[in-house]
Every structure is written in C-alpha cells, then in structure tokens.
Amino acid sequence: MAEYTLWCFAQSGNAYKVALMLNLCDADWTPRFVDYFGGETRTPAYRAVNVMGEVPVLEHRDTRLTQSGVILDYLATGLGKFAPHSAAERREVLRWLLFDNHKLTSYTATYRFLRNWVDGPEPAVMSFMEQRMKGAWAILEAHLTTRRFAIGDRPTIADLSMCGYLYWPQEIGIDMATYPAITRWLDDIRALPGWAPPYTLMPGHPLPARKG
C-alpha cells in the first residue's frame, strides 16, 4: 500500500496541486478516484469524509486532510521540499495561497467549469467571471514580472498552488500571449524533475461521452 493516498479526479486543479507536489517530491502515492461528475462529492458518505464536499483529500497513516493549502503545507513540512525557510517567507507563502484560493483559482476554476461542463451557461455569469478571472491573472502577471517564483528565486508550495488550473489554457480559453510572465513561470515549473500534466497524473480523463 502506498504511503499517501490522494482522493482526486483528473479535471480538478485543486487535486492537481497536491498530485504535482507528491510527484515533484518523488513520494510514494496512489490516487483514489472520486467520481465528481457522477455526483460522489454530493453524497452523505462523501460529506462524512469532507464536510466541504471537495477534493482533494489526502490520507497519510492516521491523518486525513482536506483543503489543498493545508495539504501542501503538511507535505512541505513532512517532505522538506518547497517549504518556506523563515517566518517572513511563511507569511509570503500563506499570502499567495490565500490569494490563489480567494481569487485566482476561485474565478478560474469556476469559469473553466461553466465553459466546459455546463450546458448553456448564462452569458452574464460568464462575462462576470471572465472579468474577475482576468483581474486575478493581471495581479499574478504583475507580481511575476519582477521575480522568478511567487516568493523569490526558488519554487514553493505557493507556486504549486497557483499553477493548479493554469496548464489548461485551451479549456479556459485564454490567450497566453497576454501573460508573458505567467507563461515563463509555468515553463519554469514544468521544467522541474517529476512534473507531469494533470490528465497524466490523475484518473478520470477523458470523461465518458454525454448521453444525448
């Protein structure tokens, strides 16, 4: 049995943040497929595992954790990689983790979901989400123009969190040429030993064809 079990599915950028961390750390991990599109996260059984009804969930020995930011922090401490090295760095990492959860991932993931997996999304909602998403991307673009990674010269869990949804530009429908600093940064993360794209790391892709 693997040391770490990650409850996940291929289309989840939040789960990918953790899958990528585990792979970059060469950890002994295995995925446990969650049938999100089949409704599993809305079942009482799943809510008993995670009241928030989300992936990822990480199991490690007697510990079961939810929220990608919590899991990344736990793994950085346990595996000694991609961690902040001081109290000030820890605050900077937390700052970008929170920005990611509040804005970057929140808007990007919702927009991508509506664009790809909802029949006839409301144009007004799409427009609203797109505008918010682009506001968050602009903040990240400005930040990465003056430094290589989120908190300086080396990658941390803040980078692994923020990149979670950004390797799907086609699904998001965004023109990466508008974001040269983000593109350069994603390439730098992609060059790390152990990097793999979400649809390779996690089960459940492609989805079965929809019923007419």
Place this chain on the structure above:
Amino acid sequence: MAEYTLWCFAQSGNAYKVALMLNLCDADWTPRFVDYFGGETRTPAYRAVNVMGEVPVLEHRDTRLTQSGVILDYLATGLGKFAPHSAAERREVLRWLLFDNHKLTSYTATYRFLRNWVDGPEPAVMSFMEQRMKGAWAILEAHLTTRRFAIGDRPTIADLSMCGYLYWPQEIGIDMATYPAITRWLDDIRALPGWAPPYTLMPGHPLPARKG
C-alpha cells in the same frame, strides 16, 4: 502613534476580521481610512502598497502585511490569543481560513457588493452568486451544529475570519432563521469582551449620497 495601523474602510468585512481581532485583543491600534469607493485601491500608489489591490493592510513597526488570513495568523502569534495550540489545530484553523477565503467570504462579499453598491446588477449573476453563497453557508451551518466554534470549544482566528461578513444579514438579504447554528455562533462571538460591529470599528460609514 498607535502600535498597529490598519488600512481599512467600514464596509470591508475582510478588514473587519482584523479590526475585530485587534479590538478583542485590546491592542493599541488605529485605522487608516482607505477610500475604496473613491477608487483609491485602483491607484498605482495603492498597488505599490498592495499589488493585490485590497484591504486590509496592517502596519506594525517595520512589518507591512496584507491578506486578512496572514494578518490574523501574525497577530495570533504575536498577541497570544485566538491561536491554535498544536500542529493539528493549526491545520484545522488553516482549513477553515481557506474555506472562508475560497467560498464563504468570496461568494458572500461579492453577492453583498452587487446587491448594495452596483446599479442594476445582472439577475443571472445575482442568482448564481446567491446559490454559491448559500452552499457555503450550508457547509458552515452543518459544521457548527456539532461544535461551538470552528475548531472546537474555544474561538480562534478561524472564527474571526469566517464571521467577517456575517453581521450584515440585512445587507446580504439572508434569512438568519434558516441558519440556527450560525446565529448561535455569531451570538457567542458577539459576547466576547471587546466585540463591536464593523460600522463602529472602522471609518467610512455611511457612504456619501450618490450623485444623481
């Protein structure tokens, strides 16, 4: 000069999270009014203070911090109140801080903003945001049904974060009778020595009348 300076404005629940923490800790603090509705957070000068273009910002001696979750964590450590007491508690606190930023505050704050300060918000966007907001409230309601505060029997910064937007039920237009556990929990926080409502703690309320 006060020990802590909080950049804030009265209508910001994110700033209120920190103002409330400072007041509950009986800290020596002063507000620095940010003219959000006048466009201050969109100026280059403000972006130089906070690239994310948000309040709160906290100044304490030589340290300037942004993101309410980072500031709450910093104050809990420095002031020794509302802090987690173990690594497991710290993970639980972070889990609810992230949930708050990703869902509870994100949807509630956006919905309240559209409802109160945007002329003619799109009905489709309002409906979408209301549904997401109520999903987040339902998760918090379920969680607080079985425990007094977010991580157990005593209040922590997770509670101070999550309550930030919830003392404005009329502005949100939500029926609190639907949320008895949240109502009880808000009353428990309100009973803490030093509690005060947002419009009392921070400057900028009421807004000047709109120009025709």
